[in-house]
Amino acid sequence: MAAIEVTNLSRIYQKYSSAHRFKTFKSAILKRDFFRSLKPDELVHALDDVSFKVDEGTTFGVIGENGSGKSTLLKVVTGIAKPTSGEVIVRGKVSALIELGAGFHPEITGRENIYINGIMLGLSKKMINQKYEDIVRFAELEDFIDAPVKTYSSGMYMRLGFSIAINVNPDILLVDEVLAVGDASFVPKCLDRIDDFRRRQKTILFVSHDLSTVEKICDRVAWLKHGRVKTIGEPRRVIDAYLQDVAEKQEDDFEMRQQEVVQEQSYEEERRENRWGKREIEIKKVRLKGADGKEKHVFSPDESMTIELDVEAYSSIKDFVFGIGIFNSQGICCYGTNSLLEDYEAVKIEGEAKVICRLMQLHLVNGTYYLDVAIHKRDGYPYDYHRNLYSFLISSRHKDGGIYRPPHTWEFSSNIAVKPPRDKS
Amino acid sequence: MLRLTKKFAELYKYRMLIYALVSRELKARYRGTFLGFFWSFVNPLLLLIVYTIVFGYILGPRMPEFGSDPKLYALFLFCGLLPWQVWFSASSLESANVLLVQGNLIKKMLFPTEILPIVVVISNFIHFLFGLPILLIFVPILGKSFTPFLLFLPVVMLVQFVFTLGFCFLFSALTVHFRDIKDILTNVLTFWFFTTPIIWPLSLPAVQNNKLISTFVQLNPLTHIMWGYQSCVYYGELIHWRRLGVTFLASLVLLFVGYFIFDKLRDSFPEEV
Numbered sequence: 001m002a003a004i005e006v007t008n009l010s011r012i013y014q015k016y017s018s019a020h021r022f023k024t025f026k027s028a029i030l031k032r033d034f035f036r037s038l039k040p041d042e043l044v045h046a047l048d049d050v051s052f053k054v055d056e057g058t059t060f061g062v063i064g065e066n067g068s069g070k071s072t073l074l075k076v077v078t079g080i081a082k083p084t085s086g087e088v089i090v091r092g093k094v095s096a097l098i099e100l101g102a103g104f105h106p107e108i109t110g111r112e113n114i115y116i117n118g119i120m121l122g123l124s125k126k127m128i129n130q131k132y133e134d135i136v137r138f139a140e141l142e143d144f145i146d147a148p149v150k151t152y153s154s155g156m157y158m159r160l161g162f163s164i165a166i167n168v169n170p171d172i173l174l175v176d177e178v179l180a181v182g183d184a185s186f187v188p189k190c191l192d193r194i195d196d197f198r199r200r201q202k203t204i205l206f207v208s209h210d211l212s213t214v215e216k217i218c219d220r221v222a223w224l225k226h227g228r229v230k231t232i233g234e235p236r237r238v239i240d241a242y243l244q245d246v247a248e249k250q251e252d253d254f255e256m257r258q259q260e261v262v263q264e265q266s267y268e269e270e271r272r273e274n275r276w277g278k279r280e281i282e283i284k285k286v287r288l289k290g291a292d293g294k295e296k297h298v299f300s301p302d303e304s305m306t307i308e309l310d311v312e313a314y315s316s317i318k319d320f321v322f323g324i325g326i327f328n329s330q331g332i333c334c335y336g337t338n339s340l341l342e343d344y345e346a347v348k349i350e351g352e353a354k355v356i357c358r359l360m361q362l363h364l365v366n367g368t369y370y371l372d373v374a375i376h377k378r379d380g381y382p383y384d385y386h387r388n389l390y391s392f393l394i395s396s397r398h399k400d401g402g403i404y405r406p407p408h409t410w411e412f413s414s415n416i417a418v419k420p421p422r423d424k425s
Numbered sequence: 426m427l428r429l430t431k432k433f434a435e436l437y438k439y440r441m442l443i444y445a446l447v448s449r450e451l452k453a454r455y456r457g458t459f460l461g462f463f464w465s466f467v468n469p470l471l472l473l474i475v476y477t478i479v480f481g482y483i484l485g486p487r488m489p490e491f492g493s494d495p496k497l498y499a500l501f502l503f504c505g506l507l508p509w510q511v512w513f514s515a516s517s518l519e520s521a522n523v524l525l526v527q528g529n530l531i532k533k534m535l536f537p538t539e540i541l542p543i544v545v546v547i548s549n550f551i552h553f554l555f556g557l558p559i560l561l562i563f564v565p566i567l568g569k570s571f572t573p574f575l576l577f578l579p580v581v582m583l584v585q586f587v588f589t590l591g592f593c594f595l596f597s598a599l600t601v602h603f604r605d606i607k608d609i610l611t612n613v614l615t616f617w618f619f620t621t622p623i624i625w626p627l628s629l630p631a632v633q634n635n636k637l638i639s640t641f642v643q644l645n646p647l648t649h650i651m652w653g654y655q656s657c658v659y660y661g662e663l664i665h666w667r668r669l670g671v672t673f674l675a676s677l678v679l680l681f682v683g684y685f686i687f688d689k690l691r692d693s694f695p696e697e698v
Contacts, residue, residue, distance in 0.1 A: 013696060075695070079535045082692045094535075102533035107453040119445045120534065148456070 001091065003172055003203035004054040004077060009086035011047040011072050011227075046072040048227040049086070054220075056091075057201035061218030061235060063211065063242055069227040070207045074098060074176050077205060092171030092203070095121060099176075100161025106150035110141055110160060113149050117161075121168045131167045138189075139163035155183055166193050172203045191217070211239050211397065239397075247298045247395050254297040254393060274389055277382035281320060281349065281375045285310040286390050288371075298393045301405050302361050305392070309355040309373060316350040320383065324357055325372035326364075327388065334364060334403050340378060363405045366396045429685060432539075439537055443544060450548040469511060469556030473503050473563070480624060490626050500567040504658045505623030505651040507560055508582075512553040513589050513647070514614050520545045520593035521600045521607045528698035538694055539687060542593040550586065564658060572661030581653035584669060588646055588676035594683030598690045601697045621647045626655075646672045646679075 047069045054060040062070050075081040077088055078096045103120045104113045114135055118128040136145050139159040144152065152160070166173075175194065194217065197204055208214050214221060214235060221238040223230045225245070231238050289306040290296045299305055307324055323338030339346070370388040377383070396405075412418055436443075455461050480486070480502060481495030491498040520542045530536045564571060600606045620642065625632070627648070632639050642648050649672040653664045 080532070081695055096535065099529070099533035102529045103536075105449055105453050107456045108449060112449065112452065116445045116449050119442050120530075120536065124441070 001056055002053040002089075003056040003091050004060070004205060005087075005089040005091075006053070006073075006077070007051050007087045007089075009047055009050045009073075009076060009088060010045065010084050011069075011076055011081060012084040013044040013046050014042075045227050047076065047083075050224070050227070050229050051086075052222055052229065052232055054203055054205060056203055058219040059198055059204040059206060059217050061214040061221040062205065062207045062224060063209070063214055063221060063239065064224035064230075065246070068224040070224055071098075071176055072227075073224065074174050074205065074207055078174055090172065093122070093168075094172045094174060095165050095168040095170035096174040097162065097165050097176060098174065100158045100165065101149075102161070104149050104157065104161070107148055109148055110136075110145040110152070113160070114145075114164060117164050118168070121165065123168060135160075135163045135167050138167070138193075140186075155186070159186055162190055166190075170202070172205070173197055174205045174207075176207045177209065211243070212399070215239055243395070243397060247300075250298045250393055250395060251296055254391075274387040275385065276387075277374075277376070277384040279384045280315065281311055281313040281317060281383040283309055283311050283373055283375060283384045283386055286371070286373055286386070288390065288392055297391070298395050299362055301363055301365070301394055301396050301398075302407075305359045305362055307357045307359070307371070307373070309357075310352070311349075311355060311375065312352045313349045316348060317383075318346065318348055319377045320346045320349055321376055321378060322355050322357075323372075323374045323376065325374075327370045327372065328364075328403060329368050329370075332403065334369065336372075338374075346378070361407070362394060363407065364394045365400050365402055365405050366394055366398075368393050429681060429688070432688065433684070436537075436539070436543070439540055442537070443540055443547065446540065446544045447548045447551065450544060451551060454548075465552055465555035466559060468552075469503075469507055469559050472506060472510060473499065473559070476502050476506060476624075488626060488629055490628055494568070496567040497569070500563060500569055501626065501655065501659050502624060503560055503563065504655045505621070507556050508553060508585060508654055509618060509621070509623055509647075509651065511556050512549050513585065513592075514618070515552070516546045516549040516589050516593055517596065517610060517614060518607075519549070520597040521610050524597050524601050524694060525604075525698050531698055532695050538691055539594070539684070542597045542687075543590065545597075546586065546590050546593055550582075550589075560658065569659060569661070574657050574661055574663055577664050578654070578657045581650060581657060581664060581669070584653065584673045584676055585650045587673065587680050588650065591676060591678075591680035591683040594680070594687045598683075598687040601690065601694055617645075617647070621645055621651055622655075623651055627652055646675055 050069075050073065052060075062073060064070050072081060074096070075098070076083050077090060078094060078098065079090075080098075101113075101117070103117050105116070108116075114132065115125065115128055118131075119125070123131075136142055139156070139162070141156060141160060144156065149157065149160075173194070191213065194204065194206075198217065204217075206214065206218060218235050220233060221235045222232040223238050223242045230245075231241050287295055287308040287310075288297060289308060290299070291304045293306075309322070313320075321338050321340040323336070325336035326334045328334055369392055371390040371392065372385075372387050373390070374385040375383040376385065398405075451462075455464050458464060460467060477495065477499035481499045486493065486495060486498040488498075491501065523541045523545050524531065524538065527541055530541075531538055561571075561575075596606060596610060622629075622632075622642065627642070632642055649665065649668045653669055656662050656664045
């Protein structure tokens with residue numbers, strides 16, 4: 001049986017402009033249109049015809065960009081917000097990890113807050129007495145439990161909130177991005193608890209930006225975009241579709257930024273800073289292309305990238321070297337090469353020409369990278385040097401560190417138990 | 426109507442939560458102060474002293490009822506001042522703010538919002554109860570004696586409770602949409618304070634001889650509530666059953682109207698606070 005059933009759910013928020021607000025009271029009195037003046041200026045569809053089911057004992061993930069309606073969805077399922085239309089059926093006791101410690105009172109002690117918060121979450125005093133030790137131990141607050149909560153650090157605050165909420169022992173757990181603030185040792189502990197829930201066949205609705213966690217713990221995933229369900233299904237597939245979409249959006253953003261840069265740089269003054277040389281040979285245009293030959297700026301680490309240079313030599317020149325350099329956002333040179341280093345002997349160039357450098361696989365980690373391209377003499381005298389004028393983005397599902405991502409595999413001897421990543425199993 | 430009554434009944438299941446929140450409110454209020462809980466007694470005492478000095482000694486009671494005895498007047502003053510200042514006025518101002526201050530609970534948790542004004546009224550009621558012994562101690566000291574009519578005090582408190590709760594429901598809900606009410610309310614309460622027989626007795630000739638003013642005063646529900654306190658403690662006579670009864674009914678109506686409006690606006694709270 002489905003633990004959570006959402007049918008054609010819509011939630012419309014009313015937006016009042018500030019001018020409207022200012023007028024309200026006056027017009028309410030003067031025109032006596034008390035209720036008419038309460039009408040909103042604009043409607044925002046936070047959720048638009050959303051339907052899905054979460055089977056009992058499964059973990060359901062919700063992903064999407066900021067403002068896609070994830071939190072609203074969770075609020076409606078919790079019952080904090082009412083649906084504008086549609087229906088939400090929730091079977092079982094719900095505990096929501098939406099904002100941890102939302103009900104804490106700063107002036108009173110952690111101990112008192114545990115009791116009051118527990119009661120707010122529907123526990124009886126007796127139950128809290130039983131769980132009290134567990135809550136304190138899990139939150140690692142043994143030494144501070146009798147201090148007022150206002151003296152807690154934000155991490156302590158969050159730990160206590162999480163610890164109380166998780167100890168409510170619900171049938172259905174709603175988790176909203178709360179793990180984002182925990183420190184490195186507490187987050188795994190929380191995930192452990194959530195895993196524990198899964199093992200005990202409880203239902204979890206998990207909202208997060210942390211796609212690798214979503215992939216790890218969810219049985220099914222829904223992707224929300226602008227308040228609508230874009231896809232529901234197997235985590236790997238949905239996450240990939242989502243990433244694809246994000247990459248496309250990044251590509252658009254990038255292009256827009258690029259255009260701005262080009263417009264700005266039409267001023268010769270500014271241009272001089274990042275471009276030098278007498279331009280006996282000029283680099284007229286630089287294009288980055290993907291494997292399909294289309295221009296793009298967002299690449300995955302195992303994609304190929306083609307750097308295409310349109311050049312023109314204004315006389316016949318015999319001494320020339322083409323070079324490229326890739327820099328990360330910290331200005332560290334990730335890779336640099338030129339035609340001379342790779343033993344291409346320059347013979348002659350004249351008129352318009354094209355140079356193509358193809359990188360089969362980028363093998364770089366996530367981030368923004370800048371590209372230098374240059375034509376110079378063998379001794380380094382620059383004809384035309386473009387410094388960091390072009391950039392591209394590496395967008396990867398993995399969050400590995402460093403700069404370089406060598407192609408690699410893992411092997412474990414048979415006495416080590418590991419779960420393989422789902423896509424490669 | 427039936428639905429509202431049922432919702433009221435539902436509040437019973439939140440009694441643990443109300444209890445916990447009231448005790449939190451009481452604990453938190455004086456946390457960190459030197460006198461701590463003792464303030465609940467000291468505050469009304471200081472209130473009494475200030476008003477007695479100003480109205481009893483500096484201005485001097487000019488009403489024939491008190492002769493020229495500032496002590497008697499001080500006692501009379503305190504009968505109305507305590508329930509007004511410590512309970513009614515404090516609750517009204519606090520509840521006008523409570524939904525905004527406790528916005529986190531409404532926005533981030535599944536929380537029965539109607540509990541918030543209730544907690545405000547109850548915790549201020551408890552402060553009032555703490556002040557009550559101060560009032561009673563001063564009855565013999567300031568030259569009056571206890572009468573059996575003192576036993577009717579709980580009846581008056583009940584009426585005030587219902588009235589205050591209704592008032593607080595109404596204004597806590599409305600302030601969410603019209604923030605101006607908070608400021609308006611402060612001034613209205615001042616006006617209300619002076620037009621209610623608290624610092625002057627109902628028998629004041631200026632009131633009794635003017636039809637318009639006396640009608641106005643009689644229509645004020647708090648007139649009858651304050652009069653009730655004065656009857657029990659100061660005059661030592663039976664409360665005016667009929668008038669207090671009508672006030673009670675009016676208070677019940679206010680409570681239902683207040684709760685009805687609160688309930689209507691409830692869904693808009695999470696996005697407005």
